[in-house]
Amino acid sequence: MEGRIRMKLRVIGAGAMGMLLTAKLAISGAEAELVTRTSEQALLIREQGLRMNAYAAPGNFADESGRVAEADIHVYPAALSFDEAAAAASVANPAELPDVVLLMVKQTAITDDMLAVLSRQLKPSARLVCFQNGIGHMERLRRHIPAARLLTAVTTEGARRLSPRHVAHTGVGITWLGAEEAIHTTENDQALVKKIQNMLSHAGFSTSVSNDITSKVWNKLMINAVINPLTAVLQVPNGLLLELPAAKALMRSLYEEGRMLAERLGIELAPDLWEQLENVCRLTSGNHSSMLQDVQARRPTEAGAITGGLLHKARETGVPMPVHETMEQLIRSIEQQWEL
Numbered sequence: 001m002e003g004r005i006r007m008k009l010r011v012i013g014a015g016a017m018g019m020l021l022t023a024k025l026a027i028s029g030a031e032a033e034l035v036t037r038t039s040e041q042a043l044l045i046r047e048q049g050l051r052m053n054a055y056a057a058p059g060n061f062a063d064e065s066g067r068v069a070e071a072d073i074h075v076y077p078a079a080l081s082f083d084e085a086a087a088a089a090s091v092a093n094p095a096e097l098p099d100v101v102l103l104m105v106k107q108t109a110i111t112d113d114m115l116a117v118l119s120r121q122l123k124p125s126a127r128l129v130c131f132q133n134g135i136g137h138m139e140r141l142r143r144h145i146p147a148a149r150l151l152t153a154v155t156t157e158g159a160r161r162l163s164p165r166h167v168a169h170t171g172v173g174i175t176w177l178g179a180e181e182a183i184h185t186t187e188n189d190q191a192l193v194k195k196i197q198n199m200l201s202h203a204g205f206s207t208s209v210s211n212d213i214t215s216k217v218w219n220k221l222m223i224n225a226v227i228n229p230l231t232a233v234l235q236v237p238n239g240l241l242l243e244l245p246a247a248k249a250l251m252r253s254l255y256e257e258g259r260m261l262a263e264r265l266g267i268e269l270a271p272d273l274w275e276q277l278e279n280v281c282r283l284t285s286g287n288h289s290s291m292l293q294d295v296q297a298r299r300p301t302e303a304g305a306i307t308g309g310l311l312h313k314a315r316e317t318g319v320p321m322p323v324h325e326t327m328e329q330l331i332r333s334i335e336q337q338w339e340l
Ligand SMILES: NC(=O)C1=CN([C@@H]2O[C@H](COP(=O)(O)OP(=O)(O)OC[C@H]3O[C@@H](n4cnc5c(N)ncnc54)[C@H](OP(=O)(O)O)[C@@H]3O)[C@@H](O)[C@H]2O)C=CC1
Pocket: 012, 013, 014, 015, 016, 017, 018, 035, 036, 037, 038, 082, 104, 105, 106, 107, 109, 114, 131, 132, 133, 134, 155, 156, 157, 158, 159, 160, 161, 290, 302
């Protein structure tokens, strides 16, 4: 099939999104290996495989009570830990290294130490596709990996990790691919991006290439910056935000502050973004946002890259964002309680 030249793929991070991508890529016949943080999880996946539930009603997210699964799929991808991948890369022939690496860890895992190790696993022709919500990570990545090797992916797919080898595909969405810097202009670069798009599309992800990926990043950032901290602080599912007049007023203030900042930065947001935001709350009404799930599990949240990402830009440009500042302090206070 056109554009389906065999590529070696690696998915780093065997959480919700990493397991989803690996399972669907494997089902589509792609050669995808999964890199876990721990050797225990890699061993478990090698021995027992990955399990994926895909739910009925595309476009809708599964509710907490668990709808009847449309499919219960088992696949057996290659799996190894991050340290094992680093050790193998140090002695590998570059031809054995992956052509495309999908980075599926949370923003909180993208540290300078991690990136120093990761950069040594990438051959010069490889591309690293980064799926994180929030902003700030691409700047960190560019300190270790040449910008020409980096691609940004923005996705509205939804996944939930049910166990270290079991994932639920909780929402069917859209994925955009693009480069934040206008450097992917050669024919070779464009052909490679097209191949990645084809590979994701063939795996069942509706994928488009965007010439303005920053806009896509910010549309998603705005949605996450409005819904996630509010649901995490109030401990409510997404849909309830629309039912509580005071919470809805806060949503609107967060939204207006974000829109003003985007305007100042010259970033184009969707004209109907507020309606989209309300729609996400409706479509995911029973869901706990990822930030609420992190707070409930006492895991570090991605607030630093979502609310914190906006505030960083606000400070650079002098745009006041008092409501986002308050949300950041509230989330930080929650995280600081765990240190006591
Ligand atoms: N889940 C979703 O529906 C969506 C998520 N996103 C974004 O995608 C990103 C990933 O999210 P999600 O999959 O939910 O997060 P998860 O926390 O479920 O998964 C992240 C995984 O990364 C692993 N990890 C951490 N450090 C390393 C490392 N050095 N090497 C290998 N693996 C590592 C973690 O391992 P361990 O558990 O052992 O610590 C964990 O399994 C986030 O930025 C999120 O905002 C975007 C759209 C939708």
